[in-house]
Amino acid sequence: MANTAKHIINNEIREDSNAYRTCSLWVERLARLSAELRTIAGSTETEFLGIGAGLHDFYQRAGEISRMSSDVVSRFAGDEVNGAINGLKEILDHMCDYLNHAEHETAQSTGTLGRMNELLSKVTEPLAGFRKLNKVLRMLGTSTKIESARLGQRAAGFDTLAEDVAHLAVQVNEKSGTILEQKEELSAVIRQTLSRILAMEDEQRDHVRMILDKTRQSLATLCDINSRCSAVAADISDASAEVSQNISEVVTSMQFHDIVRQQIEHVQETLDELCGKLNEMSVHKEELKSDISDRIGETGYVCELQAAQLRHACDELMSAVESIIGNLQGIASKEVHMSDETHGMAGVADEAGSSFFTEMESDLSLVTSVLGESLETNRKMSSAMNTVAGTVGEIVRFVGDIENIGEEIELIALNAQIKAARTGTDGAALGVLAEAIQRLSLDTLLHTSGISETLTGITEITESLYAGVEKEAAVLESEVLGMANELGDLLRPLRKVNEALGALLIRMDESVRDLSADIGRTTSGITVHRKVVQVLDSVVDALNEIVAEAHALVPVAPGSDAAEKLKAVAARYTMHSERNIHALVTEIKSGKAAPAATQGKVSGPLILPEKAADELGDNFELF
Amino acid sequence: MGKVIMTADDSASVRQMVSFTLKQSGYEVVEAVDGKDALQKLSGQKVDMLITDLNMPNLDGIGLIKGARAIPTCKFIPIVMLTTESQDGKKQEGKAAGATGWIVKPFKPDQLLAVVKKVLG
Numbered sequence: 051m052a053n054t055a056k057h058i059i060n061n062e063i064r065e066d067s068n069a070y071r072t073c074s075l076w077v078e079r080l081a082r083l084s085a086e087l088r089t090i091a092g093s094t095e096t097e098f099l100g101i102g103a104g105l106h107d108f109y110q111r112a113g114e115i116s117r118m119s120s121d122v123v124s125r126f127a128g129d130e131v132n133g134a135i136n137g138l139k140e141i142l143d144h145m146c147d148y149l150n151h152a153e154h155e156t157a158q159s160t161g162t163l164g165r166m167n168e169l170l171s172k173v174t175e176p177l178a179g180f181r182k183l184n185k186v187l188r189m190l191g192t193s194t195k196i197e198s199a200r201l202g203q204r205a206a207g208f209d210t211l212a213e214d215v216a217h218l219a220v221q222v223n224e225k226s227g228t229i230l231e232q233k234e235e236l237s238a239v240i241r242q243t244l245s246r247i248l249a250m251e252d253e254q255r256d257h258v259r260m261i262l263d264k265t266r267q268s269l270a271t272l273c274d275i276n277s278r279c280s281a282v283a284a285d286i287s288d289a290s291a292e293v294s295q296n297i298s299e300v301v302t303s304m305q306f307h308d309i310v311r312q313q314i315e316h317v318q319e320t321l322d323e324l325c326g327k328l329n330e331m332s333v334h335k336e337e338l339k340s341d342i343s344d345r346i347g348e349t350g351y352v353c354e355l356q357a358a359q360l361r362h363a364c365d366e367l368m369s370a371v372e373s374i375i376g377n378l379q380g381i382a383s384k385e386v387h388m389s390d391e392t393h394g395m396a397g398v399a400d401e402a403g404s405s406f407f408t409e410m411e412s413d414l415s416l417v418t419s420v421l422g423e424s425l426e427t428n429r430k431m432s433s434a435m436n437t438v439a440g441t442v443g444e445i446v447r448f449v450g451d452i453e454n455i456g457e458e459i460e461l462i463a464l465n466a467q468i469k470a471a472r473t474g475t476d477g478a479a480l481g482v483l484a485e486a487i488q489r490l491s492l493d494t495l496l497h498t499s500g501i502s503e504t505l506t507g508i509t510e511i512t513e514s515l516y517a518g519v520e521k522e523a524a525v526l527e528s529e530v531l532g533m534a535n536e537l538g539d540l541l542r543p544l545r546k547v548n549e550a551l552g553a554l555l556i557r558m559d560e561s562v563r564d565l566s567a568d569i570g571r572t573t574s575g576i577t578v579h580r581k582v583v584q585v586l587d588s589v590v591d592a593l594n595e596i597v598a599e600a601h602a603l604v605p606v607a608p609g610s611d612a613a614e615k616l617k618a619v620a621a622r623y624t625m626h627s628e629r630n631i632h633a634l635v636t637e638i639k640s641g642k643a644a645p646a647a648t649q650g651k652v653s654g655p656l657i658l659p660e661k662a663a664d665e666l667g668d669n670f671e672l673f
Numbered sequence: 674m675g676k677v678i679m680t681a682d683d684s685a686s687v688r689q690m691v692s693f694t695l696k697q698s699g700y701e702v703v704e705a706v707d708g709k710d711a712l713q714k715l716s717g718q719k720v721d722m723l724i725t726d727l728n729m730p731n732l733d734g735i736g737l738i739k740g741a742r743a744i745p746t747c748k749f750i751p752i753v754m755l756t757t758e759s760q761d762g763k764k765q766e767g768k769a770a771g772a773t774g775w776i777v778k779p780f781k782p783d784q785l786l787a788v789v790k791k792v793l794g
Contacts, residue, residue, distance in 0.1 A: 305686070308684040
């Protein structure tokens with residue numbers, strides 16, 4: 051049936067001069083299309099080479115950013131920071147112990163000072179006794195003088211005794227006054243100076259404690275960062291692997307320039323060959339008259355095949371360029387992500403942008419400085435205690451003087467009693483006075499021993515407090531100096547890490563920004579595919595027009611021998627995709643496949659038919 | 674010093690991608706624009722491996738393999754074809770000429786490096 055139809059068409063076509071004219075027009079059109087394909091096939095090389103050169107540069111820079119990022123992470127997780135973390139933990143514990151100890155000491159000192167004040171208030175009573183003693187002495191001196199004057203020559207020597215008593219009264223008055231002054235001074239020292247120093251120490255300790263709490267929080271953050279390092283390192287490693295994958299995809303896609311070029315060249319060569327055959331038809335019109343319908347049918351068939359090949363080439367090029375753009379943008383976004391992760395980990399992505407380490411270093415320097423001040427306060431405390439001890443010593447001396455006065459009074463009283471006894475009955479009143487004077491000496495001794503006892507207590511407390519403060523000062527000085535040195539040793543590597551991190555992060559920021567900008571410029575500048583696709587689309591449209599014209603002239607399908615006739619076309623193919631398309635179109639023409647098949651993905655993943663895929667990929671074969 | 678690998682391909686962008694891939698892994702790369710250029714360079718310098726395209730102007734990949742095998746220093750070096758050609762007939766032709774292996778384009782960088790490592794030992 052088909053053969054009969056073909057025979058009828060052949061007879062009609064042979065006589066149709068329009069058919070020959072159409073063939074001759076096809077020659078011109080196919081030659082023009084071939085020229086367009088030849089031009090476009092080689093035109094993409096320069097732009098692809100530019101992208102390739104950019105890729106090399108991006109790869110190097112992405113690698114450098116990954117190295118910087120890893121460097122930041124490894125510095126955080128490194129021995130220096132780990133050592134500093136452990137050292138800081140120890141020193142913070144040490145400082146807390148120190149603060150607790152100092153707090154305890156201050157509480158003790160405050161209690162001691164309270165006891166000293168209590169003891170000092172006890173001195174007031176004996177001192178009042180001295181004032182009373184002074185009055186009585188003066189009164190007894192006056193009475194002795196009066197009695198001595200009354201007795202006249204019989205009481206010779208009592209005048210002198212009376213003067214001595216008066217003189218001693220003055221001395222007791224003076225000494226007790228001085229003791230009172232000294233006692234008030236001592237109370238003032240205890241109340242004002244020492245209390246102020248203790249309050250200052252409290253304040254300093256609160257300050258240090260506050261800083262230490264903050265430092266402890268910073269340290270916890272550092273520990274957290276440190277423990278997150280391995281996760282961030284894994285993230286960076288993943289991101290680097292993804293970047294490598296992006297690069298790999300770009301390298302693969304870049305080769306489609308060459309693949310598509312060859313596909314276009316194969317189409318162009320086929321069109322040239324078809325041109326030659328059609329041209330031969332026009333030149334040897336009479337000799338080839340019997341082949342005219344076959345040639346028209348073949349032209350339609352070949353053009354349809356080539357349109358399918360070009361559509362496929364077009365799809366491959368578009369897909370490759372989209373992959374190149376997508377993967378390059380992927381590199382930029384992964385580098386930005388890597389940089390953000392690293393910044394977040396380093397703790398410098400805060401609003402102030404200040405470095406974590408700088409703040410910690412500044413806090414710890416402040417602690418050292420406050421501890422230094424505390425040491426100074428301790429020295430003041432020690433000096434104040436020295437003053438207290440000195441004042442107590444002075445008081446003791448004055449109390450000793452009063453004791454001596456008491457003894458002198460006793461001697462005077464004894465002397466007066468002897469003289470009164472010699473005077474006989476007339477001297478009885480003087481004897482009474484002498485007894486009164488003697489009782490005063492006993493009172494004096496009683497008062498002085500009371501004050502002495504109190505002063506001994508104060509002295510003991512003062513000496514113990516002073517010794518404690520002195521000892522504490524020496525220990526604290528060495529402790530604070532030790533901590534300051536230790537902090538210095540810990541801060542030096544942290545400072546080094548901080549400086550290195552700061553410089554690295556700045557470099558990383560700049561590198562990521564520059565890389566992203568360059569990748570953006572490169573991807574937005576890729577236009578080669580649009581030009582190629584535009585040309586290929588127009589060629590495909592022109593080929594489809596020829597296909598339609600050929601079908602109008604010879605509407606019968608080429609039949610099952612079509613594949614045989616197109617062996618020369620098939621021999622030109624080098625790629626599986628080309629052969630797949632050829633086979634599919636041939637099957638459609640021979641009625642073995644549905645026409646819609648060519649509209650879909652013709653190529654799909656290429657599977658080598660005979661060789662099994664191994665670990666080196668299904669497109670490799672080792673001989 | 675890294676091993677020297679020659680890439681012969683008339684497509685500059687393919688040479689660029691092969692060169693990029695190999696250099697990242699520390700290989701030295703010599704580029705040749707076609708078979709003739711490759712043979713001239715092979716006569717002048719020792720290479721450890723040759724990766725060549727099949728269809729090239731002046732001298733194709735098969736001609737290049739035959740020529741290379743005639744050069745004493747290239748007699749036993751691995752020669753891998755890197756081409757869009759996937760027909761078994763062509764592969765047999767390449768094998769007969771002295772090719773060590775055959776990669777159909779496009780290659781993946783990791784795959785090319787694995788092949789290079791495998792054939793270079």
